[in-house]
Amino acid sequence: MKPESQPTTTTPNVEPSARELLARNLVRLRAERRFSQEELAYEAGLHRTFVAHVERRMRNISLDNIEKLALALDVPIASLLEPS
């Protein structure tokens, strides 16, 4: 059948981009907590549209603001950048 070329046996190590990782974790964790973007933004002390931009990978967020999001979601900072 051969559906498509698979990433064969040993190729784990191409990590998605940092923005991608952050975006996915943000969306996932926010959903788990049943927060709207607005609620998360409020908890983090950020603007709603800024969070939306980050979740869409349109913005290059800084470390201080990543930290605010981690605190708002009550997770370690590093976990926001781990592959899910």
Place this chain on the structure above:
Amino acid sequence: MKPESQPTTTTPNVEPSARELLARNLVRLRAERRFSQEELAYEAGLHRTFVAHVERRMRNISLDNIEKLALALDVPIASLLEPS
């Protein structure tokens, strides 16, 4: 009872600040690889003085540049923000 007199000074502290974590990991990994600040900066495509500032927690680095440093040091992005 007198619990103990802790240095109540600063950090709200479940975890060191994000800048602190990044700085420590940067210094440690750079030392392990025997890189100078200039060499690391060059590998990451950043400026020497900027890396120095980040290692001293004086600058709020952006995610894209954290990613560049992770690539230069050949570690996962998240590992730069993990407690050592």
Place this chain on the structure above:
DNA sequence: TTGTGACTTCTAGTCCGTT
């Protein structure tokens, strides 16, 4: 409720140095 483009303000990041 969320996505997006555009805009202004302010700082991240560079580049020239000296200590």
Place this chain on the structure above:
DNA sequence: AAACGGACTAGAAGTCACA
């Protein structure tokens, strides 16, 4: 090799109107 400073430019922060 690293800390530190000044002056500059690129780009993140923050906000808005509207889809």
